Amino acid sequence: MISIDVKTRLGAFTLDAQIETGADSHTLALYGRSGCGKTSLVNTVAGLLRPDQGRIVIGQDVLLDSQAGIEIPAQKRRIGYVFQEGRLFPHLNVHNNLIYGQRRNGEGPISLSQAVELLDLAPLLARKPYALSGGERQRVAIGRALLANPRLLLMDEPLASLDSHRKGEILPFIARLRDEIGVPILYVSHAMEEIAQFADQVALMEAGRVVAVDTVERLTARLDLHPLTGRYEAGAFLSARITEKNAADGLMRLTLTGGAKLLVPMADRPLGTEMKLRIRARDVSIALQEPRDISILNRLPGTVIDIRPDTDGPMAEVLIDVGVPVWSRITKLSASTLSLSPGKPVWALIKSVAIDRTAPGRPKPD
Amino acid sequence: MLTPFETEALLLSLKVGGIATLGALIPAILISYLLARGRFPLKWLLDGIVHAPLVVPPVVIGYLLLIGLGPRGPIGAPLKDWFGITIAFTWQGAAVAAGIMAFPLMVRAIRLSLEQVDMRLEQAATTLGAGRWDVFFSITLPMIAPGIVVSIILGFARALGEFGATITFVANIPGETRTMPLALYTLAQTPGAEAQAGRLALLSVVVALIALIASEVIARKTRRAIGLHGERAA
Numbered sequence: 330m331i332s333i334d335v336k337t338r339l340g341a342f343t344l345d346a347q348i349e350t351g352a353d354s355h356t357l358a359l360y361g362r363s364g365c366g367k368t369s370l371v372n373t374v375a376g377l378l379r380p381d382q383g384r385i386v387i388g389q390d391v392l393l394d395s396q397a398g399i400e401i402p403a404q405k406r407r408i409g410y411v412f413q414e415g416r417l418f419p420h421l422n423v424h425n426n427l428i429y430g431q432r433r434n435g436e437g438p439i440s441l442s443q444a445v446e447l448l449d450l451a452p453l454l455a456r457k458p459y460a461l462s463g464g465e466r467q468r469v470a471i472g473r474a475l476l477a478n479p480r481l482l483l484m485d486e487p488l489a490s491l492d493s494h495r496k497g498e499i500l501p502f503i504a505r506l507r508d509e510i511g512v513p514i515l516y517v518s519h520a521m522e523e524i525a526q527f528a529d530q531v532a533l534m535e536a537g538r539v540v541a542v543d544t545v546e547r548l549t550a551r552l553d554l555h556p557l558t559g560r561y562e563a564g565a566f567l568s569a570r571i572t573e574k575n576a577a578d579g580l581m582r583l584t585l586t587g588g589a590k591l592l593v594p595m596a597d598r599p600l601g602t603e604m605k606l607r608i609r610a611r612d613v614s615i616a617l618q619e620p621r622d623i624s625i626l627n628r629l630p631g632t633v634i635d636i637r638p639d640t641d642g643p644m645a646e647v648l649i650d651v652g653v654p655v656w657s658r659i660t661k662l663s664a665s666t667l668s669l670s671p672g673k674p675v676w677a678l679i680k681s682v683a684i685d686r687t688a689p690g691r692p693k694p695d
Numbered sequence: 696m697l698t699p700f701e702t703e704a705l706l707l708s709l710k711v712g713g714i715a716t717l718g719a720l721i722p723a724i725l726i727s728y729l730l731a732r733g734r735f736p737l738k739w740l741l742d743g744i745v746h747a748p749l750v751v752p753p754v755v756i757g758y759l760l761l762i763g764l765g766p767r768g769p770i771g772a773p774l775k776d777w778f779g780i781t782i783a784f785t786w787q788g789a790a791v792a793a794g795i796m797a798f799p800l801m802v803r804a805i806r807l808s809l810e811q812v813d814m815r816l817e818q819a820a821t822t823l824g825a826g827r828w829d830v831f832f833s834i835t836l837p838m839i840a841p842g843i844v845v846s847i848i849l850g851f852a853r854a855l856g857e858f859g860a861t862i863t864f865v866a867n868i869p870g871e872t873r874t875m876p877l878a879l880y881t882l883a884q885t886p887g888a889e890a891q892a893g894r895l896a897l898l899s900v901v902v903a904l905i906a907l908i909a910s911e912v913i914a915r916k917t918r919r920a921i922g923l924h925g926e927r928a929a
Binding site: 375376377403404405406407408409410412414416418419420429430433434473474477 | 813815816818819820821822823824825826829833834837838920921
């Protein structure tokens with residue numbers, strides 16, 4: 330559990346953030362545009378920035394309580410901070426970088442050999458940081474933070490400096506951290522796709538304030554937050570479970586949290602695997618009756634929740650409840666031709682479903 | 696190859712220069728750190744005092760040393776009365792004069808490399824559980840090692856060449872304070888000793904060049920050893 334309530338003035342900027350996560354929330358993502366105060370907030374949690382007033386509690390440990398006069402200095406907070414640019418010590422080889430925090434804080438949830446195995450660092454141990462690629466550097470940085478016996482792993486856009494290929498290389502490791510090690514993670518990012526892959530909860534930040542804390546699915550479904558969650562690239566982020574596999578067709582059936590079912594190409598995962606999906610708004614069309622002679626397999630009945638026309642341009646976004654909310658992006662003309670309005674029954678035709686394939690699914694105990 | 700006169704001057708110079716540099720090193724690191732990182736009142740004054748030997752005529756420095764550390768000076772007198780230590784007119788005094796003259800150069804070299812240390816690395820070390828001193832010894836000091844090497848060589852070369860403050864403070868005593876520059880001065884004043892003066896001048900140049908080359912080689916090696924890979928000269 331993470332509980333943050335800090336207030337601080339930084340020149341003309343005011344950080345005034347409150348976050349309270351659920352007890353079973355292990356990965357909290359901090360999402361917002363650049364300059365919204367994400368880094369200031371995590372620096373405050375790490376103790377690198379001193380707020381004017383506030384209270385920070387991780388699990389049972391009070392790191393800061395300005396009213397009670399408690400302020401644990403940064404070097405005693407045991408916050409495993411993975412910086413955007415890695416910040417490996419250039420004069421130490423990978424092995425000595427890895428054990429830097431472990432030496433000082435004692436052995437934590439995993440041993441050096443476990444971390445080396447988890448992050449695939451064995452071939453790098455004797456190298457100096459200058460001889461590492463960007464992706465390798467970030468993996469070492471993650472290992473170093475993880476070995477420092479952290480109460481919390483703080484990741485400030487650890488993938489921002491990497492190209493998409495390298496991102497794909499690192500993301501599975503982060504997902505494994507979440508699943509295999511019990512350390513809670515606070516993950517800062519301005520990419521919803523990254524966050525959707527493993528965050529239990531998302532804190533949405535704007536101009537130094539936390540606007541909402543909720544699951545990715547619910548946040549992206551909220552119309553009022555749409556300008557912040559990103560309109561054009563966004564769609565719905567959904568959780569689903571593999572409930573049927575049909576090898577003959579090469580397809581498998583996924584059941585969404587609301588009970589709706591989708592057919593998607595088979596993935597190499599066992600039945601019952603919980604996975605994250607993304608349905609882009611532009612991949613969803615709307616029909617008033619179920620079209621029969623059409624190639625689209627995924628046709629879901631639902632009702633219109635809300636319609637939001639763009640202020641400029643010919644497009645509008647429609648939020649449809651198919652058991653879970655999904656977004657559809659259609660023209661204003663279509664919306665009025667079909668005379669869409671909230672409460673109207675429609676069919677959502679889903680052209681494609683993006684399954685998050687980089688993060689391994691998390692088998693959920695029943 | 697060398698005459699006894701030359702050997703004596705050379706060995707004395709190396710001894711005086713070496714002790715001066717080593718003695719100045721730790722204060723130089725301390726002061727550089729204060730100047731590069733500290734924020735305190737009268738910092739400009741400390742900066743000025745440290746750099747004074749660069750701009751004030753060496754004779755003046757020597758004279759001030761003579762007044763302060765001389766047998767009847769405010770520091771020299773108690774030293775002599777209580778501990779029986781005399782600094783003026785001894786080789787130790789020559790080392791003090793050389794050390795003070797070399798000090799600002801050493802501070803500048805260390806401060807320059809301190810200012811190039813990425814403080815975000817020190818922050819990272821803090822989040823990994825290192826306290827202030829720990830960060831200094833495990834991160835900052837290794838990172839400025841090339842700067843320290845350069846500072847030692849620069850300081851040593853400056854100390855070897857020290858003349859004005861030395862001759863004023865400790866005079867020109869054969870075997871005690873007659874370092875190479877003073878020996879050269881003596882020869883230059885002696886009619887008919889042009890050839891010997893020339894040899895000594897050449898010797899001084901050779902020693903200085905060796906120090907310079909050694910500094911370059913060692914600094915490069917250190918940089919590579921700490922993984923900076925020559926991309927950041929100190």
